[in-house]
Amino acid sequence: MLVHQLLYQGTAESIAFHGNENITYKQLQNEVIQYRNFFHHAGIQSGDKIGLFSRNSVEFVYSYMAVVSLGAIVVPLNFQLTIREIAFIVQDANMKHLITTAKMELEVSQLIIEDIKTTLYSGKCQQAPALPDNYSPNSPCVIIYTSGTTGTPKGAVLTHHNLVSNAEAFRSILPLLPSDNVLCVLPMYHAFAWTCAVLNALLCGASITILDGFSPKETISAIKDYHVTVIYGVPPIYNVLSRMGEIEDMSGMKYLVSGGASLPEKVARQFFEKHGIAILEGYGLSEASPVVAVNPPLKPKYCSIGKALPGIEVRILDARGSDLPPGSVGELTVSGPNVMAGYFNLPEESSRALKNGWLHTGDLAYMDTEGYIYIVDRLKDMIIANGENIYPREIEELLYAYPGIIDAAVIGVPDKLRGQAAQAYLVLEAGHILDKKSIREYLQNNLAAYKIPRDFLQVDALPKNQTGKILKRVLRNDSK
Numbered sequence: 001m002l003v004h005q006l007l008y009q010g011t012a013e014s015i016a017f018h019g020n021e022n023i024t025y026k027q028l029q030n031e032v033i034q035y036r037n038f039f040h041h042a043g044i045q046s047g048d049k050i051g052l053f054s055r056n057s058v059e060f061v062y063s064y065m066a067v068v069s070l071g072a073i074v075v076p077l078n079f080q081l082t083i084r085e086i087a088f089i090v091q092d093a094n095m096k097h098l099i100t101t102a103k104m105e106l107e108v109s110q111l112i113i114e115d116i117k118t119t120l121y122s123g124k125c126q127q128a129p130a131l132p133d134n135y136s137p138n139s140p141c142v143i144i145y146t147s148g149t150t151g152t153p154k155g156a157v158l159t160h161h162n163l164v165s166n167a168e169a170f171r172s173i174l175p176l177l178p179s180d181n182v183l184c185v186l187p188m189y190h191a192f193a194w195t196c197a198v199l200n201a202l203l204c205g206a207s208i209t210i211l212d213g214f215s216p217k218e219t220i221s222a223i224k225d226y227h228v229t230v231i232y233g234v235p236p237i238y239n240v241l242s243r244m245g246e247i248e249d250m251s252g253m254k255y256l257v258s259g260g261a262s263l264p265e266k267v268a269r270q271f272f273e274k275h276g277i278a279i280l281e282g283y284g285l286s287e288a289s290p291v292v293a294v295n296p297p298l299k300p301k302y303c304s305i306g307k308a309l310p311g312i313e314v315r316i317l318d319a320r321g322s323d324l325p326p327g328s329v330g331e332l333t334v335s336g337p338n339v340m341a342g343y344f345n346l347p348e349e350s351s352r353a354l355k356n357g358w359l360h361t362g363d364l365a366y367m368d369t370e371g372y373i374y375i376v377d378r379l380k381d382m383i384i385a386n387g388e389n390i391y392p393r394e395i396e397e398l399l400y401a402y403p404g405i406i407d408a409a410v411i412g413v414p415d416k417l418r419g420q421a422a423q424a425y426l427v428l429e430a431g432h433i434l435d436k437k438s439i440r441e442y443l444q445n446n447l448a449a450y451k452i453p454r455d456f457l458q459v460d461a462l463p464k465n466q467t468g469k470i471l472k473r474v475l476r477n478d479s480k
Contacts, residue, residue, distance in 0.1 A: 002131075002160045003141050003199065004069040006167070007032060010205035014178055017058055018209040018226040025205070028061075034120040035066035040128030042111060044097060046071025049143065051090060051098035051108070052189070053077040055212040059113050060188050061198065063099050068160070071131055074142045075155070076189035080466060085153075089145050093155060093344060137161040143344050144191055144286045155344035156287045158191075165337040166289035167199040169309040173294055174255050174280070176204035182230045185211045185219060185237070187466050191290035192259050196232045206230075216244050223249055234260040234468035235267055238279055239406075242271040250275040255297065257282055259290075260467030262375060262393060264400040265302050281305055283375060287359055288312075289338040293373050303397070304372040312336035315358065316367055324366075329376050329391075332365040333358040364391065381472055383412035383420050388450050390422055392472075395453065398446055399424060402439060404432030407462050409470045410453060413479050421454040425475055427461060434458045 010016060010025035017023040023031075044050060050067045052074055054060045067074050075093045077086060083105060090098065090108050097109045104110065119125070141163055143155040176182070182201040186193035201208050209226045211219060214237055222228065223245075229252055233241075238258055241250070250256075256271075256279045263281045272278055280297060283305035284290030292314065295306030308314045315323055316330040324330040339359045342350035353360055364376040376391045383390040392410035399408035407427035415421035428434060436456045443452050463474040 001164045002068070002135070002137060003163050004032065004065045006164070006199055006202040007065060009203055010178065014205060015207045016202070017061075018181060018207055019058075023058060028058075031058075031062045032065045032069065034125075035062045035116065036069050037125040037128050038116055038120055039063075039066050039072075039111075040070060041125040042097065044070055044072050046131070048072040048096040049075050049093045051075045051077055051086075051093070051095045051100070053079060053086070053098060053100040053104075054113065054188075055079055055101070056184060056188050056193075056210050057212065058210065059117070063113070063116075064188075067099075068141050069131065070128060071135060071139065073140045076142065076144065076194075078145075078187070078189055078466060089153065089155075092153075093143055093145075137164070138341075140341065144189075146286055154346055154349055157341045157344050158286075158289055159341055162289045162338050162340065163195060163199060164203075165311065166195055166291055166309075167203045169311050169336075169338070170196060170200050170291050170294070171203055172310050173296060174200075174257070176201060176206040176230065176254075178205040178207075180204070180206040180229045180254060181226055182206055182208050182232070183211065183219070183222065183228045184208050184232075185214050186232060186234065186260070187213075190260075190467055191286045192284060192467065193232065195289060195291060196257065196259075201230075214240075216240050220245055220249050227252060229254040230257075231255070232257045232259070234258065235263045236464075236468045238263070238271055239267050242267065242274055245275070247275060250277055253277050255280060257294065259284060261464075261469040263303075265397055266400045268302055283373070285361060287340045287353065287361075288334055288336075289340070291338070292334050292361075295372075301372050304368075304374050306373065307371045308334075308373070309336075309338075312338060314367070314373065316365060321355075326367050326369045329364055329366045331379060332361045332363045332373065332375070334361060335359065378472075381411070383410075383422055385415065385418040385420050385422070385450050390420075390451050392422065395422060395424065395443070395447065395451060398443060399426065399439070402442055404429050409462050409472060409475060411472050411475050411479065413454070413476075415454065418450075422451065423479065424453040424456045425459050425462060426456055427459060 012026040015022045016025045016028040099111045137160045141160045142158050145153040145155050184197035258279050259282045278300045280295040282294035293305045293308045313335045315333045318330045335358050362379045377393045395410045396408045409425045412420040413423045463471040
């Protein structure tokens with residue numbers, strides 16, 4: 001199956017999108033055909049790289065599906081990027097056209113969404129030819145540029161088969177019914193929202209409620225007004241919903257899935273204690289379309305990302321590439337039909353990431369005897385003090401449990417005696433005062449001495465990307 005064929009899984013008169021005006025599956029299919037004709041008229045051909053710059057909207061879905069139905073390749077863009085950052089991707093991807101909500105100072109042909117909408121039914125665009133019957137599902141569908149938390153963004157090339165197989169595997173663990181309504185509040189340019197909130201919903205013939213961003217009141221209103229049953233969110237969203245959402249707001253929920261960043265145990269437990277619903281933590285990365293693992297709804301485990309999806313294999317490897325037994329920490333590697341074809345025009349980077357058919361995630365993890373996976377930390381975030389390994393997440397989980405701390409990040413900083421030492425950045429609730437001595441004593445009762453941060457710094461907020469992942473690279477740069 002090709003990605004755009006997912007549009008035909010729902011019954012014609014069923015609602016595909018909820019909003020001020022509901023859109024049926026038949027209307028969705030017709031709109032994509034009109035967009036497809038327009039894009040073909042504009043010169044978009046199979047194999048072209050086409051940028052897509054838009055906040056969450058039905059027009060994002062129409063444009064994406066129309067482009068890939070022509071055999072072209074979508075390059076979704078983070079709408080928070082600066083012109084300089086967008087210009088890099090335009091050039092790196094060899095972009096032919098950019099579909100955008102507003103014209104930008106870029107040297108690329110631009111198709112403005114509002115202009116497209118006024119032209120669709122003008123009769124100027126003839127019907128675009130169908131893709132050949134032998135068009136391969138292994139053809140590139142999208143190039144997703146990584147968030148750049150480690151430096152220059154790289155474009156992960158995902159095929160139609162990568163995306164569809166991931167949606168199918170995800171469905172087998174968290175099946176939806178046509179009566180389900182999925183909230184898409186995370187940005188569609190991100191693989192988590194696109195595969196889980198859009199593709200998986202379409203595959204199941206369910207409906208989608210689109211919000212163009214997260215605001216607590218608007219989100220809670222949408223949940224109530226449109227009878228949302230499934231949410232895909234990031235930890236900060238669940239933290240807010242735990243504090244602001246009423247019990248009746250969440251009473252109709254079927255699944256609450258968290259990804260994008262590690263879900264603190266404190267947030268998960270507080271949510272369950274208030275609403276009686278378990279947040280199912282999962283794990284993925286753009287290079288894996290993105291979902292690798294998720295907690296099964298009948299038996300979730302705190303602090304675990306769950307089990308690998310069906311058809312996906314995971315291994316925990318040591319530095320020599322040997323498999324480690326349950327409970328031992330090593331690098332998480334992934335193999336399966338969801339794993340990317342490679343990084344666009346970066347053969348050496350692709351070879352480093354894909355070794356012998358296994359995607360090396362750069363994440364340190366261990367597996368228990370039941371197959372549940374636990375992310376310990378990023379390999380690059382591990383701190384080595386006097387030859388001892390320190391995993392920041394272990395310290396962060398304890399800090400989250402300390403009264404008054406609402407956000408925490410631990411990084412490694414140079415230390416003349418030990419090589420590296422831990423340093424903690426803390427965000428406190430209003431009215432709380434940083435008491436370094438008390439926090440240090442608390443940690444000393446729970447951690448070995450070498451793991452105790454050298455210093456504790458209070459900040460107003462931690463730098464994060466759009467999915468709520470803390471940008472430790474920024475903290476490291478600021479600490480120099």
